[in-house]
Amino acid sequence: MSKQIQVSGLDAYYGSHKAIEDVSMTIEPRSITAFIGPSGCGKSTFLRTLNRMHEVIPGARVEGKVLLDGEDLYGSTVEPVSVRRSIGMVFQRPNPFPTMSIYENVAAGLRLNGRVSKSESDGIVEDSLKGANLWNEVKDRLNKPGAGLSGGQQQRLCIARAIAVRPQVLLMDEPCSALDPISTLAIEDLMVKLKDEYTIVIVTHNMQQAARVSDRTAFFNLDGQGKPGKVVEMDETSRMFTNPSQKATEDYITGRFG
């Protein structure tokens, strides 16, 4: 199920403002890749270009290539909607649909995309909630509103919702920044478990988190205010945190700036 992503020469714009410049990298399947870097350096923007969520913002556009197992996501005949179906996303703030129950939230991707039988969706909802380590907490109240859960549970609900459509890649945009340490731990455990099946990409401001969970890390930085963000360095996480080849990476990781 899990697929490799290859990015080459990617620029992303908001109107006339260039947010990231000339990003190239390979994201390996069945692994966790972490993006770190100071605020405003384009990590989230880059993450959103990977499943064509960037262009949802009015005036935003992308130049360059993103290949999912060799297939160009920005090809002229590619439908953005189908890209998002195979590359799921979890956002910074948990955003369950307020009008839907827990069950409906998880089944939302299936139901909104077409018909599924009741028994089929029952199975997928249970699997997804188990996959997100939430099943035991909510199995007795699947018909209660998803918005009634705690923040950490809501975030796991959103992960369950994202994996219910069986994507090949899961993008996570600072998924733990609004959560307490215990919920964070639960989500981190979940990520490690999910990487057996999915390609996972995570944006994080938390250096320890990147060090704990990721296999590879990319460090983003920008030369100055208003300049586009770039990838400074990308390597095995263990090497990035012990022996980075760039001075800027070392400064950032050791807390000298950012």
Place this chain on the structure above:
Amino acid sequence: MTTVQHISAGRRVKDRLAQGLVYLAFALAVVPLVSVLWLVIKNGLARFDVEFLTHSMRNIGARDAGGGAYHAIIGTLEQVLLASLISVPIGLLTAIYLTEYGNGGRLSRAISFFVDVMTGVPSVVTGLFVLAFWILFLGMPFSGLAGALALSILMMPTVVRSAEEMLRLVPNDLREASYALGVAKWRTIVKVVLPTAFTGIVTGVMLAVARVAGETAPLLLTVFFTDSINNDPFSGPQMGLPLYVFDQAGRPNDTAIDRAWTGALTLILIVMLLNLVARLIAWWRSPARGR
């Protein structure tokens, strides 16, 4: 060394003064409301009986007691229903265009501008427009439908504005969450955005309905008026409660004046009832239920 400061006497006086002014303003706002309700109920109850609700004014002479507003109630309900059927879909679709597709482009700004202009059109002008265009130019007869057309012109801007506001309140997070699941834009609007804004949209539509239900001037020019029951809004003159009140209040005897008050009371009750139904629907669909 004092760390805790006490509120000075001057500030306390100012606080009291501001509080008093707020209460006063509230009382001033409530006085007309209560007095209108009180007058209408007091004077309207005299004739608020079964005959009033089930009979028309057919064969009721100028000085006769009795008679009722059945024809006017039917007329008002049908006209308002037709007006809603016309203006709610158009208004809602306009609001969806403005919030979801317009992106502040030239067309959406033009639409916004004309919606604002429409809000300011006096109701009698919409009646005149329908009279001039629909009845005189196209040669259509006076009918409930003609009245509904005039009312729908009045309703549309209210529906657009309130629906637009409610759609803008739907957090962008939800749209993005839906897109990220690979859901197409139109399905996101239909299945995620509209249900989230549903309660607010219903409230907005009800306000628009309440507003047009009491309009007299556009009806005067378009549905004509009649003393008989006409169940068919598509042909022949109809009646409406505001018209009925206007007509009865202009007659010189007490029995007619009493009917006018009762007509007003009935109109208020109908609008309140519609509001109640809308509240129930909104409550039944509200996400907070069953938490």
